[in-house]
Amino acid sequence: MGKLYPPHIEGTLPSFYKNSEKGVVLTIPFSMNRAVNASEVYGYSLRVKDVINGEELFTVNTYDHSSMTEVTFKIEFLDALKFVVGSYYKFQLAYID
Secondary structure (H helix, E strand, C coil), rough: CCCCCCCCCCCCCCCCCCCCEEEEEEEEEEECCCCCCCCHCEEEEEEEEEEECCEEEEEEECCCCCCCEEEEEECCHHCCCCCCCCCEEEEEEECCC
């Protein structure tokens, strides 16, 4: 099977916060790529990078695709510790086929 074209994230993401017990729950609004059929999507992968140095902080996957307009990721506590208040991050969303 070929590589799927990525979904589109519009502009700035909604704010989120750390929960000291559970990590972070992050909801990403997106629009489906017109070249991809919903039946081809098995899940989503989110890559998080630091904007300043380009360092990849972590990647997290989810297989819940109940919505075609937003996807929610549960970021583990140790990965959530990598977020620094006031810093900027690049989020890359991809389909898992």
